[in-house]
Amino acid sequence: MPVLLEAVSVIVRRASIERVFPGGLADFVALVPNETLCVDDDLARVGFMDPDDAAEFIDVLEECGLRCLDDDGRAQDIAVGDQVKGLTTPCDWAEWYRVDHFKSGMKIAACRLKGSASWDVALPAGWDYERSLSKRFIYVAEGAENPMVPLEHGGRVEAYLDTTTGREVFMGRVPSEGGERA
Structure with missing residues (x-):
């Protein structure tokens, strides 16, 4: 299942979360600084309106043992997605695309694990298209x-x-x- 991609999104492989955090997803969730988390079986996503805030969160995750980029500049455990431009670095395990939002009929940006067949997008709790950045984004x-x-x-x-x-x-x-x- 894909995860919503709005503004600047930090996307983390669930397998990496389970490998690095002793308490798994619960330990990861304890670090999330806002209410934008959405997860599926493969990915966890946290959104930020400011790239500096996303970078600070990535620093925290790297201090815990996750790696954003490998030596070749490819996303390893963490990828960064931009709502307009897609993934910001080469990534072998995730893909960005636009999908119809079932309720609004409008396109929203999403990210999923490569090879996934699901099109149902995981959304943060309380997310509503009418009040979302997907509808009212300024770039x-x-x-x-x-x-x-x-x-x-x-x-x-x-x-x-x-x-x-x-x-x-x-x-x-x-x-x-x-x-x-x-």
Whole structure:
């Protein structure tokens, strides 16, 4: 079964979780810093709105014994997926694609173990397409003028003004290792 891929997703092989964590998935779940976890039989996925938060989580996982990249730059235990671009490094064990969301009829990004035949996507608890990043994602290409003007930073939510729409938008953050973000 595939897992949802929204914003920046850290994808971990379940077999690697079972190999590295004495308590298996329960020990892994205890490290997850937000409410975006979804799992299937093969993969676990945690989503982040900011790449720096994803990198911090990967650092934690590597300290526990998982490896993100092998010596050739290929995903080993951990892969990173971008909702728009797909997997960010070569990966022999996972594949990214878009699939119809059964309730909305819209396409959502997903990731599954290569060779899997399942198309049913595992979603985080409480996930709803109408309130999701799959529906309301804002992507600013590298080098493009950023239409987001910072309004409020710090804590777990950052506020921005989208100058193209005049609407306030929010980005969830996870606490840094020392606690809240500055």
